[in-house]
Amino acid sequence: MKVDSSYWKKLWILFFTFAKIAALVVGGGYAILPVVEETFAKKYKWLTSDELLDMMGLVQTIPGIIACNSAVYIGMKIAGIGGVLAAAFGVCLPSVVIILIIAAFFPHLNPSDPWLLGAFTGVRACITGLIILTALRMAGKVLKGWFAILIALGVFALVMAGISPVYAVLGAMPLGIVYACWKRAADKRIREAGGIQK
Amino acid sequence: MNIFTLSFLFMRFGCVSFGGGYVLVPLIIAELIEKRGLLTLSQFGNLISIAQVTPGPVGINTATYVGYLHSGVSGGILASIGLIIPSLVIGTLAVTFINRWKDSIAVKGVMQGVRPAALGLLFFAVFQFLGMSVFTTPIPWKNIFQTLTGAGSGIPADFRLSIGGLVICCVSILLMWKTKISTTLLIILSAVAGALICR
Numbered sequence: 355m356k357v358d359s360s361y362w363k364k365l366w367i368l369f370f371t372f373a374k375i376a377a378l379v380v381g382g383g384y385a386i387l388p389v390v391e392e393t394f395a396k397k398y399k400w401l402t403s404d405e406l407l408d409m410m411g412l413v414q415t416i417p418g419i420i421a422c423n424s425a426v427y428i429g430m431k432i433a434g435i436g437g438v439l440a441a442a443f444g445v446c447l448p449s450v451v452i453i454l455i456i457a458a459f460f461p462h463l464n465p466s467d468p469w470l471l472g473a474f475t476g477v478r479a480c481i482t483g484l485i486i487l488t489a490l491r492m493a494g495k496v497l498k499g500w501f502a503i504l505i506a507l508g509v510f511a512l513v514m515a516g517i518s519p520v521y522a523v524l525g526a527m528p529l530g531i532v533y534a535c536w537k538r539a540a541d542k543r544i545r546e547a548g549g550i551q552k
Numbered sequence: 553m554n555i556f557t558l559s560f561l562f563m564r565f566g567c568v569s570f571g572g573g574y575v576l577v578p579l580i581i582a583e584l585i586e587k588r589g590l591l592t593l594s595q596f597g598n599l600i601s602i603a604q605v606t607p608g609p610v611g612i613n614t615a616t617y618v619g620y621l622h623s624g625v626s627g628g629i630l631a632s633i634g635l636i637i638p639s640l641v642i643g644t645l646a647v648t649f650i651n652r653w654k655d656s657i658a659v660k661g662v663m664q665g666v667r668p669a670a671l672g673l674l675f676f677a678v679f680q681f682l683g684m685s686v687f688t689t690p691i692p693w694k695n696i697f698q699t700l701t702g703a704g705s706g707i708p709a710d711f712r713l714s715i716g717g718l719v720i721c722c723v724s725i726l727l728m729w730k731t732k733i734s735t736t737l738l739i740i741l742s743a744v745a746g747a748l749i750c751r
Contacts, residue, residue, distance in 0.1 A: 376608040378739045384677035388728075389735045404667065408650075411666030414673065416646055417570045418639030419611040426643030431651075438644055446632055449608030453616040454628050456602060466601075468751040472716075474605050476746015477739055479685035479717040482678070483724035484735065489674045502668040509672030514679075514693070520570045523669045530665020534657055 364433045365440040367398070372425050372444030377452070380477045384410075386421050388484035390428065400432050403495050411526075414519045421445055501533050553588065555623045555630055562615050562634035569611065576611050584618065591621055611635060685717040716749035 371393045379385045387410065394401045413423035425445045429437035497503050509522045565579050577600065584590040591599075599621075603613035612632050619631025653659045683690035689711045699706060720742050727733050 374736060376612075378607055378736060380605070380607050384674065384681070387674070392735050404663075407667040407670045408663055410670035410674065412646060412650075413643075414670075415570075416639070416642045417568055418566050418642065419569070419609045419636065421609040422612070422636050422639045423643050426639055427647055430644055430647040435644065438640060442636055442640055445609065446612055446636060449606070449612040450616045450629060450632050452606050452608065453603070453613050454620060454625055456606065457617055457620040457628070458625075469747045470605065472750040473743040473747040475685060475714070475717055475750040476720050476742040476744070477607075478681060479714075479720035479746065479750075480724040480739055480742030482681040482685045482717075483721040484728060484738075485674070485681055486678055486721075487725055487728055489671070489678055492671055492674065496667050496671050501664070502671075505665060505668035506672040506675070509669045510675050513673060513676045518570070519673050519676075522672070523666060526665035526669035527662045528665070530663065531658055531661030534661030534664050538657065 361433060361436070364400075365436055367393075368425075368429055368432060368437050369440040369444040372441045373448050376421065376445050377448035378477075379481065380474050384420075384485060385481045386424060388481070388488045390424065391488060394428060394432070401428065403492060405431065407492060407496060411523050415523045419445075505529065553590070553622075555619075555627050558619060558622055558627060559630040559634035562619075562631045563637050565615075566635045566638035576614055580614065580618065591618065595621065686714060686721050687717075688712045688714050714750065716746065719749070720745055 371389070375386045375389050379389065387406070391403070391406055395403055395406060409424055409427045413420050413427060416423055422442060422445050425441035426438050429439070429441035431437075433440070493506075497506060505526050509519075509526060512522045512525075513519055561583065565576055565583075569576055569579065580596065581593070585593055585596060599614065599617045603610050603617060606613055612635065615631040615635040616628040620628035622631075650659055650663075679691060689708070692708055692711055695707050695711075724738055724742060727738060728735075
């Protein structure tokens with residue numbers, strides 16, 4: 355297998371971006387989306403917004419840490435198995451190092467220090483803003499047609515009512531297949547009905 | 553219990569933690585505290601608060617900490633590796649499968665369902681994050697609903713608007729929308745601003 359320098363550069367960017375996300379972002383799975391979108395979709399254009407949404411849905415339905423699942427998805431899409439390992443290593447390294455340092459040197463660290471809590475509230479507030487922006491941008495791209503609007507509202511309502519996101523996403527999958535089959539049949543009918551005029 | 557058994561145990565947790573790292577909490581309480589007595593509940597409480605305020609995925613933070621308490625640095629590293637191995641295997645297989653059959657009606661249909669579903673989850677996440685930043689506690693939907701229908705006991709007193717959080721959130725949206733500021737810089741600035749005004 356021929357491995358050129360652009361491949362290693364991709365691995366480095368994957369590792370570095372996910373390490374940056376893990377080192378800076380407080381608040382779990384969804385919080386990484388704005389940074390992932392900025393880096394991989396806008397800056398390098400290696401992924402589309404549609405692919406990011408696919409990722410968001412899939413990482414919920416397979417087991418494991420959401421941030422790590424996202425790293426695996428993006429790593430695999432961009433650079434195959436090597437990309438998976440680079441991105442996953444990037445996600446884990448900062449957390450492992452930070453926690454080991456805290457556990458080894460500050461066993462009595464007070465997690466209720468007001469300065470520390472203030473800083474983390476600040477980061478969460480910033481991430482809230484970024485997620486709102488990302489959600490609105492994605493809504494503009496995804497909510498085309500009644501089916502998408504119905505599914506988005508339905509999943510939102512179910513999860514708000516306490517249903518696990520896993521079941522909500524799993525439930526949307528067969529509905530998507532039914533819709534796709536129905537759409538294909540409907541399109542075919544339209545084509546056949548007005549085939550010659552087109 | 554040796555260090556590889558611990559790693560293997562976390563591998564099992566990784567296989568069943570649907571929906572992310574928070575699911576680890578009940579698993580660890582059941583398996584490591586009640587069944588095996590590896591750590592005490594108060595140690596675990598301390599651990600969770602540290603794992604939540606330090607950056608990085610909560611699941612990996614938790615695994616590293618439990619592993620470290622059990623057998624030092626190598627324990628911390630092996631527990632984390634154990635936790636992510638199922639993700640690596642299942643995630644890689646899922647992406648391979650989707651890429652191979654991406655033109656089939658089944659995969660296309662699944663994706664047509666998954667995309668709006670993911671958007672619904674994202675809007676849910678917005679409200680969860682609002683409850684952790686712009687408001688002081690998670691939004692008490694039940695109480696709000698009851699108050700609107702006139703049956704409730706009112707809105708809890710500790711649910712308040714955090715002015716500092718609201719300002720940082722709005723300024724972040726404006727900066728991200730109108731300028732080319734990088735998210736890294738924005739997050740660091742927000743941490744500083746938060747330490748100053750969100751105390």
